[in-house]
Amino acid sequence: xxxxxxxxxxxxxxxxxxxxxxxxxxxxxxxxxxxxxxxxxxxxxxxxxxxxxxxxxxxxxxxxxxxxxxxxxxxxxxxxxxxxxxxxxxxxxxxxxxxxxxxxxxxxxxxxxxxxxxxxxxxxxxxxxxxxxxxxxxxxxxxxxxxxxxxxxxxxxxxxxxxxxxxxxxxxxxxxxxxxxxxxxxxxxxxxxxxxxxxxxxxxxxxxxxxxxxxxxxxxxxxxxxxxxxxxxxxxxxxxxxxxxxxxxxxxxxxxxxxxxxxxxxxxxxxxxxxxxxxxxxxxxxxxxxxxxxxxxxxxxxxxxxxxxxxxxxxxxxxxxxxxxxxxxxxxxxxxxxxxxxxxxxxxxxxxxxxxxxxxxxxxxxxxxxxxxxxxxxxxxxxxxxxxxxxxxxxxxxxxxxxx
Ligand code: SF4
Ligand code: SF4
Numbered sequence: 001x002x003x004x005x006x007x008x009x010x011x012x013x014x015x016x017x018x019x020x021x022x023x024x025x026x027x028x029x030x031x032x033x034x035x036x037x038x039x040x041x042x043x044x045x046x047x048x049x050x051x052x053x054x055x056x057x058x059x060x061x062x063x064x065x066x067x068x069x070x071x072x073x074x075x076x077x078x079x080x081x082x083x084x085x086x087x088x089x090x091x092x093x094x095x096x097x098x099x100x101x102x103x104x105x106x107x108x109x110x111x112x113x114x115x116x117x118x119x120x121x122x123x124x125x126x127x128x129x130x131x132x133x134x135x136x137x138x139x140x141x142x143x144x145x146x147x148x149x150x151x152x153x154x155x156x157x158x159x160x161x162x163x164x165x166x167x168x169x170x171x172x173x174x175x176x177x178x179x180x181x182x183x184x185x186x187x188x189x190x191x192x193x194x195x196x197x198x199x200x201x202x203x204x205x206x207x208x209x210x211x212x213x214x215x216x217x218x219x220x221x222x223x224x225x226x227x228x229x230x231x232x233x234x235x236x237x238x239x240x241x242x243x244x245x246x247x248x249x250x251x252x253x254x255x256x257x258x259x260x261x262x263x264x265x266x267x268x269x270x271x272x273x274x275x276x277x278x279x280x281x282x283x284x285x286x287x288x289x290x291x292x293x294x295x296x297x298x299x300x301x302x303x304x305x306x307x308x309x310x311x312x313x314x315x316x317x318x319x320x321x322x323x324x325x326x327x328x329x330x331x332x333x334x335x336x337x338x339x340x341x342x343x344x345x346x347x348x349x350x351x352x353x354x355x356x357x358x359x360x361x362x363x364x365x366x367x368x369x370x371x372x373x374x375x376x377x378x379x380x381x382x383x384x385x386x387x388x389x390x391x392x393x394x395x396x397x398x399x400x401x402x403x404x
Pocket of ligand 1: 022025028029
């Protein structure tokens with residue numbers, strides 16, 4: 001590989017100011033209260049809210065970092081649980097940094113990396129992911145040929161064999177779950193309706209490495225990133241669209257360090273086409289629904305407005321806001337790769353978000369992340385709730401059909 005991607009941004013010790021100066025003020029446990037009128041929804045740290053002990057909040061993890069550095073404590077099973085039940089949702093970062101100028105999320109991410117480097121990360125609990133990645137190049141164990149089946153008969157270009165302006169980087173989840181296949185197909189149809197010239201890597205797209213990145217295994221992440229970069233360069237494409245915020249985050253934050261590429265989330269491309277009136281949603285979609293901000297797209301990359309531009313452009317669509325929205329948004333439960341090892345806790349968070357949607361009278365939850373969509377759909381199926389889940393592209397497609 002030409003260039004190392006994941007040279008660590010910094011080591012944990014370099015954030016000493018951050019974890020030493022944490023005043024345990026607890027601001028990071030809640031939303032920005034001025035922007036959330038109902039106290040029922042003030043708590044916003046999923047792991048702290050669920051497990052209650054101080055250690056599970058950001059302040060506890062700051063203290064763990066401080067104590068580990070000073071060798072006051074040693075890692076143990078409890079510490080692993082604390083560190084690996086954090087959803088990496090970033091709500092704590094958004095509360096702490098503007099007031100205290102500290103970075104609790106960075107500390108937590110580097111603590112996970114430290115756990116890998118020092119050999120105490122609970123790697124055995126992620127053995128399924130590792131086996132699947134080894135056998136199939138995908139954390140869910142779906143074979144490469146099967147991962148491109150969704151596109152059969154849709155006239156989608158193969159980016160390695162045909163020239164195209166954009167690569168549609170599909171990500172780990174959409175092609176692997178039957179419930180998500182109609183959503184990625186809708187995404188491809190919307191891009192075609194909008195006249196975007198795109199292709200896919202198909203069976204040559206391997207995992208973005210996001211799951212490995214989240215658990216702190218930067219070395220393995222690098223192997224997967226290198227394979228994708230090799231194929232992106234083979235395809236000669238410089239512009240990438242992805243509908244998956246987890247892929248978006250690693251492509252944008254890490255792949256761009258090693259390759260000369262531009263990375264866009266699907267919502268950016270579609271909002272831009274709508275703003276320029278290249279596409280005009282004209283068909284009525286009578287729906288009263290709420291938009292869920294995926295943590296990696298919203299809080300992490302500030303893409304709050306683009307999805308809302310798309311939804312507001314649709315005639316008949318009534319956009320409701322969650323009490324916790326935008327920077328205050330609650331994680332869907334799918335963050336931090338926690339669902340791989342603590343599925344019941346993850347689902348508990350998802351159910352809380354669904355309750356919030358019901359509370360405001362939404363008949364559907366719209367989002368633009370395959371993990372959020374799958375978490376919501378599985379929890380709704382289990383609880384027999386009467387609420388639908390749509391990908392942003394599915395709602396737009398309803399309006400665009402024949403009305404460009
Ligand atoms: S992480 Fe920041 S907001 Fe949270 S307790 Fe520490 S100083 Fe306060
Ligand atoms: S990243 Fe999210 S789950 Fe983790 S400590 Fe911060 S607010 Fe809590």
